[in-house]
Amino acid sequence: VANDVAADAASADPAVGLQAVAAMRRLADRLEVLHVRRARSMGWSWQQIADPLGVTRQAVHKKHAGEEAR
Amino acid sequence: MFERLSKPAKNAITAACAEAARRGDRLTDDVHLLIGCSMVRSDTSSMLKDAGATRSRIIEVLDGLDNEGFNEDDVRALAMVGVNFEAIARAAEDVFGKGALDAGPRSRLRGPTKRAARLGPSGKQAVAQALSETINADARRIGVEHLVLGVLHDPSPRCRAVTVMLDLDYDSVRARLAERSG
Numbered sequence: 001v002a003n004d005v006a007a008d009a010a011s012a013d014p015a016v017g018l019q020a021v022a023a024m025r026r027l028a029d030r031l032e033v034l035h036v037r038r039a040r041s042m043g044w045s046w047q048q049i050a051d052p053l054g055v056t057r058q059a060v061h062k063k064h065a066g067e068e069a070r
Numbered sequence: 071m072f073e074r075l076s077k078p079a080k081n082a083i084t085a086a087c088a089e090a091a092r093r094g095d096r097l098t099d100d101v102h103l104l105i106g107c108s109m110v111r112s113d114t115s116s117m118l119k120d121a122g123a124t125r126s127r128i129i130e131v132l133d134g135l136d137n138e139g140f141n142e143d144d145v146r147a148l149a150m151v152g153v154n155f156e157a158i159a160r161a162a163e164d165v166f167g168k169g170a171l172d173a174g175p176r177s178r179l180r181g182p183t184k185r186a187a188r189l190g191p192s193g194k195q196a197v198a199q200a201l202s203e204t205i206n207a208d209a210r211r212i213g214v215e216h217l218v219l220g221v222l223h224d225p226s227p228r229c230r231a232v233t234v235m236l237d238l239d240y241d242s243v244r245a246r247l248a249e250r251s252g
Contacts, residue, residue, distance in 0.1 A: 020151040020153070
């Protein structure tokens with residue numbers, strides 16, 4: 001079954017592939033917001049959040065601190 | 071091209087770049103230009119206002135699009151590349167509560183910034199089209215009206231989605247502008 005999916009993906013219409021890429025991006029974005037919000041509510045520092053995301057503390061703060069203020 | 075911009079048109083582009091930055095968007099797109107055009111004091115922004123396309127309304131529509139949940143086409147497309155959305159949604163609901171992935175604020179590539187975002191491809195294309203509109207109209211300066219027409223001539227998919235919801239299209243806006251100037 002996994003091979004079938006892989007074959008479908010490889011031969012897929014670019015429109016479907018691109019829609020999948022866009023949806024994955026939105027999915028990742030949405031999950032990031034949820035996880036950051038939860039981590040902050042659990043008292044995680046920006047550095048602790050930044051490490052697993054592979055970004056700097058400043059980057060993650062800049063991206064998500066505004067939401068915390070809302 | 072930029073030297074032919076009128077002052078209000080320049081102000082509209084500056085406002086658009088600031089708006090893009092405020093939203094945390096990396097580039098200034100055609101949809102930001104539309105917002106910029108609605109913000110500066112001009113006959114065209116009054117026309118947009120009369121048509122219901124105020125800054126707040128455009129932003130409201132854009133936010134609605136950006137915060138959209140996942141539809142059936144998304145789920146099908148994800149399945150095609152081996153991603154089981156249902157399983158991810160179930161796992162997310164276990165941790166974050168019901169409807170965790172339904173809709174919500176999209177995380178940005180970066181947060182709001184004070185530095186204006188530079189013009190992106192769709193923004194540049196809209197300004198280039200605005201110049202064509204100016205030349206076709208035999209005008210000397212690129213006005214806000216030309217910018218709006220430049221945006222509506224061949225909008226990017228995101229901008230098109232916004233203009234469709236606002237019921238703004240090239241032909242009707244052109245007609246409205248002609249009515250006002252006539």
